[in-house]
Amino acid sequence: MSMTISDNMETVYQKPATLTETPMHYCPGCGHGVVHRVLMEVIEEMGIAEQTIGVAPVGCSVFAYHYMNVDMQAAPHGRASAVATGVRRVLPEKYVYSYQGDGDLAAIGTGETIHTVNRGENILMVFVNNGIYGMTGGQMAPTSLCGMVTSTSPYGRDEHVMGHPLKITEMIAQLPGAYYVARHAVHTPTAVRKLKKAFKTSFEMQKQKKGTCFIEVVSNCPSGWKMTPVEANDWMEKNMFPYYPLGDIKVPATMK
Amino acid sequence: MSEIQHDETPKLMKGNEALxxxxxxxxxxxxxxYPITPQSEILEYLAEKAPEHTEVVVLQAESEIAxxxxxxxxxxxxxxxxxxSSSPGISxxxxxxxxxxxSELPCVIANVQRGGPGLGTIQPAQGDYFQATKGGGHGDYHMIVLAPSSVQEMADFVFDGFRLAEEYRMPAMILADGALGQMMEKVYLPKxxxxxxxxxxxxxxxxxxxxxxxxxxxxxxxxxKMETVNLHLQDTYRKLKQEVRCELTNTADADIFLVAFGLSARICNKVMDIARAKGINVGVIRPITLYPFPYDIIASFAGPAKMFLTVEMNAGQMVEDVRLAVNGKSPVYFKGRMGGMIPTPEEIMLEVEAMSEKQQNLNQSAGYL
Structure with a gap:
């Protein structure tokens, strides 16, 4: 469908050029599309698209490189931050970000996550936490809440058997290499604006080679949670946010 | 292959350091x-030289996976x-x-093999032949595999490895072993x-x-689409066959061919000398590229009056490729030691003498002599 916009109309909002024309495969109501957009808006607005290399994970956002219009690499499951390390070390003046989900970053990639931050790699690590394995059909994630029903915890997550939901963001914030650590969401316009600011701050700090910036986005999974998008956001606010509270976790003195 | 330019003056170096x-x-x-015996000298050497090469990134990772x-x-x-790395780390x-x-990404990976399976031993072995040449990981893929048999080749094959990896856009492995990594030899370093x-x-x-x-x-x-990608990879592997390399020693008049790679080939050269002194015409075929494998070269020596003995520091891995090459035209025997044990020329010589005797009898009864 084509649409003609008359000459006297002003464009006030449009898709950033840093997103491709490819329709996203995400389920209705999923937060990934918004996180993608916010990240790519920041890259466009900062004018750094030509200096930016992204690393995509395995999981729901495995096709991120189809949507993000920058040079990208697709990492093996859990290894995005190691791949990003390789990129950033040989291109020390470029901007590098990794984009991972909870299974990728906080289960199979825990070792890479911790050591990447511990080295203070000058990258932005984007961590989208929706407490479930969406791509594989709704299995328990390291961040699934206690009592949460998933296809591999059909009677609810029993923390005595299956372990506790992992607050990996608080964990890595303890490391000296972590420079800026914050937890955000994309369920309201206000939350989106805050996330955008956090991404922008992260890239600014990356330019100054301050260390690892780590931004968690608590998100939803209407399909995996078996809820409507509205129900999912409501459930997220009531259940995910108390355990994974939003806000800054570690901020440099210059920002305080 | 392109010629490598070397220093005029040799150095005495460990294989790992030369690499x-x-x-x-x-x-x-x-x-x-990531450190692992018997190849940690490589990371140590590069870490020590890092200040003279500030343009080179040298980083100790938290694991071989990373x-x-x-x-x-x-x-x-x-x-x-x-x-x-070495065997368990390569796994x-x-x-x-x-x-x-x-993804068609070039790189050089050196495997300074040790005895396995499992944690195994830190002593030299060649038990990773299958892993290196047949895939190792999942799916239909291959690497270029170069098998050095001297400290000189530990150095040279880094150049060959990068050249081939970048030409064909695929990983290249240098399949060495703990003895080659640890021993000191004269080496003319590439310029x-x-x-x-x-x-x-x-x-x-x-x-x-x-x-x-x-x-x-x-x-x-x-x-x-995935099949198209696979067909493209297979096409690359077919083209790679033109890079096959094999060292032939005294094969023209040989009745018995010793087939061995890396350290085993050095031992076989010794066996060849002992055998020839006793009047047994032994030649050595040393595959240098294990992938692509020199099937055609080996096949060209096969025939009813000939015999092959494959010698490896494993339970018999390359021998399967030798048998494929020979394709039933000659008997193919195997002598191997495992677990970090290195076969001696004497024990290989026992096999050669037994083969020679059998060959005499067979050839007489078949009328070849």
Whole structure:
């Protein structure tokens, strides 16, 4: 469908050029599309698209490189931050970000996550936490809440058997290499604006080679949670946010 | 193959150190590794030399898994990159190697083998032949596999490895062993600045306005597309056959062929001398590229009056390829030691003498003599 916009109309909002024309495969109501957009808006607005290399994970956002219009690499499951390390070390003046989900970053990639931050790699690590394995059909994630029903915890997550939901963001914030650590969401316009600011701050700090910036986005999974998008956001606010509270976790003195 | 230019004056070096120094002279841009015996000297050497080579990234990773994925990232960003390890560590890298092969990313990986399976032993072995040449990781892929048999080749094959890896856009493995890594020998090091680097227009270095974005992936969800990718890889492997290399010693008049790679081939050369002094015409076939394997060269020596003995430091791995090459035209025997034990010339000689006696009897009864 084509649409003609008359000459006297002003464009006030449009898709950033840093997103491709490819329709996203995400389920209705999923937060990934918004996180993608916010990240790519920041890259466009900062004018750094030509200096930016992204690393995509395995999981729901495995096709991120189809949507993000920058040079990208697709990492093996859990290894995005190691791949990003390789990129950033040989291109020390470029901007590098990794984009991972909870299974990728906080289960199979825990070792890479911790050591990447511990080295203070000058990258932005984007961590989208929706407490479930969406791509594989709704299995328990390291961040699934206690009592949460998933296809591999059909009677609810029993923390005595299956372990506790992992607050990996608080964990890595303890490391000296972590420079800026914050937890955000994309369920309201206000939350989106805050996330955008956090991404922008992260890239600014990356330019100054301050260390690892780590931004968690608590998100939803209407399909995996078996809820409507509205129900999912409501459930997220009531259940995910108390355990994974939003806000800054570690901020440099210059920002305080 | 292209000729490597060497220093005029030799040095006395350990195999691991010669490999490390050669990598710097080959224009290495990044090294990611993790300590494991018997190859830790490579990381140690590069770490020590790092201040003289500030343009080279040298990073000790938290694991071999992280190391190979750093190699993936750096190679995808267009850098000349290497990692090294020994058998158990190479096992950990298999996932990343499969991804790199699928994504057509060049790199050099050295495996200074030790005895296995499991944690095994730190003594030299050749038990990773199957893993190196037949895949190792998942899916239909291959690496270029170069098997050095001297400290000189530990150095030279870094140059050959990078050249071939970049030409064919695939990982190249140097399949050495603990003895080659640890022993000291005279080596004429390759000259620095003599290995040109191919352009990497596919690399992720930042999308410019003049081109579409580059992305590196091995995911092709449509099976038709995935098959196309596979067909392309297989096409590359077919082209790679022109790079096959094999050293032939005294094969023209040989009745018995010893087939061995790496350290085993050195021992076989000794056996050949002993056998020839006793009047047994032994020749040595040393595959240098284990992938692509010199099937045609070996096949050209097969015939009813000939015999083959494959000697390996494993339970019999390359012998399967020798049998494929010989294709029933000659008997193929095997002598191997495992678990870090190195076969002696004397015990191989016992096999050769037994074969020779059998050959005399067979040839007499068949009328060949």
């Amino acid at each position: 490390a120094e050669a990598s710097l002279r080959a224009g290495l841009q990044a090294y990611f590794g 190391a190979i994925n750093m190699v993936y990232g750096a190679s995808g960003a267009g850098a000349r990159v290497m990692t090294t 950990l890298m298999q996932e990343g190697i499969s991804y790199m092969a699928a 620095a600045g003599t290995l040109p680097k191919k352009e990497t227009p596919w690399a992720t270095v930042g999308k410019t306005a003049s081109r579409e974005r580059n992305y590196i992936t091995s995911l092709h969800i449509e099976s038709e």
